[in-house]
Amino acid sequence: MRRLLTDPDPASAEPPSGAPDVDLDEAYAYPAEAARSSFVRSNFVCSADGAAEVGGRSGPLGGPADRRVFQLLRWLSDVVLVGAGTARHENYGAVVVPAERRERRRAAGLAEVPPVAVVTASAGLDPAARLFAVEVRPIVLTCAAAPPERRAALSAVADVVVCGEQTVELVPALAALAERGLTRVLTEGGPTLHAQLGAAGLLDELCLTVAPLLAGPGRIGIGQGQPWAGPVAMRLVHLLTEDDSLFLRYRRA
Ligand SMILES: NC(=O)c1ccc[n+]([C@@H]2O[C@H](COP(=O)([O-])OP(=O)(O)OC[C@H]3O[C@@H](n4cnc5c(N)ncnc54)[C@H](OP(=O)(O)O)[C@@H]3O)[C@@H](O)[C@H]2O)c1
Structure with missing residues (x-):
């Protein structure tokens, strides 16, 4: 896996942009405070046009690299x-x-x-x-x-x-x-639970895989339910890539 963008925080000890062979344990480590009080991270995969399911399942969206990240996030939680x-x-x-x-x-x-x-x-x-x-x-x-x-x-x-x-x-x-x-809470959704966590201000992080696929219209995205009062701002922690997929880690701003 390659890192395309890194945390712009100058205090961050991340390796330089473009470094190959990213240490995924390090890239997805929970922050220290997550050991003391609830820290909610979500993990989703979606198509390039925003679908979180194809035929009611997320499986067709994820390739081998997504499955590696999916498993790792479980092992860290x-x-x-x-x-x-x-x-x-x-x-x-x-x-x-x-x-x-x-x-x-x-x-x-x-x-x-x-x-x-x-x-x-x-x-x-x-x-x-x-x-x-x-x-x-x-x-x-x-x-x-x-x-x-x-x-x-x-x-x-x-x-x-x-x-x-x-x-x-x-x-x-x-x-x-x-x-x-x-x-250290890892939520894998689905979209209904995810939207409620976001609306309640309880979502600390979103880990999102964007798969190189178009799923077409009529699919569910990563949030379902009532519209929110307004958007929630996030900041990008990292952007990784492998096999044409993007792996984004966002933290609530
Ligand atoms: N792409 C991805 O990464 C990804 C990840 C997860 C899911 N998905 C897809 O998303 C689809 C499922 O979507 P979904 O929105 O139905 O999933 P969901 O959010 O997992 O499930 C909704 C159900 O969860 C329960 N629920 C959620 N919030 C609740 C609350 N505050 N209080 C009580 N119960 C609550 C209810 O269950 P009861 O009906 O039992 O009361 C509700 O019907 C599937 O097609 C799945 O493949 C995709």
Whole structure:
């Protein structure tokens, strides 16, 4: 991978622009404060014309380099946070962490494997889904209005946390994760959850892969839901490239 642009902050110790063989661990390291309080990073892949899905899946958008970044961001996180739509559409399973990475995580004071946390108002998740047949118990963040029998069924396979009445309130949801020591939050969306995090001012970073594809009209982008009151300004931390894809890391300005 090559670096096209680097953090313009003169205090930054980044290597010079254009340097090949970027150290991705360094490029995507969480800031120090993320160990102390919730820091929410999102990771998305989209086509050059802004689509976040093709045929309801993100898989057709990502190539090998995107998959490397996708995995690395998981390995750097304390928890992978997703909306139930993404968990269902993408048939989510466990985060896969190879032995060498487990060791690095342990040495860095992280759990060997980050749990997946799913946000759902309906609690409409199948307890027999592969998401729940995993080494680390997932967390289900739901609300009081979710049908009690569904909550009870999920309690057998996950830690179920109620964070709100009719919907999941995202501030208490992040607080519930932080109480468990899960402050380096990686959200993989989807677009509905992503837009709410952004609207609430809870999104600290966006890691975006732009794939060299045109998906055509009628596709969902990386934000879905109600229009925001105004745009949220971001600053570019880095821009990497491999195989005609762009890898952007933005931080909230
Ligand atoms: N390109 C990418 O990187 C990428 C990443 C992720 C997803 N996607 C694509 O995005 C599509 C899915 O989009 P989506 O917008 O449906 O995904 P989503 O945001 O993951 O899921 C929406 C669902 O999450 C739950 N939810 C979200 N916010 C909530 C809140 N505040 N309180 C309670 N529940 C909440 C609800 O679940 P319940 O219905 O259970 O109540 C809601 O229906 C798929 O096609 C997927 O492939 C693409």
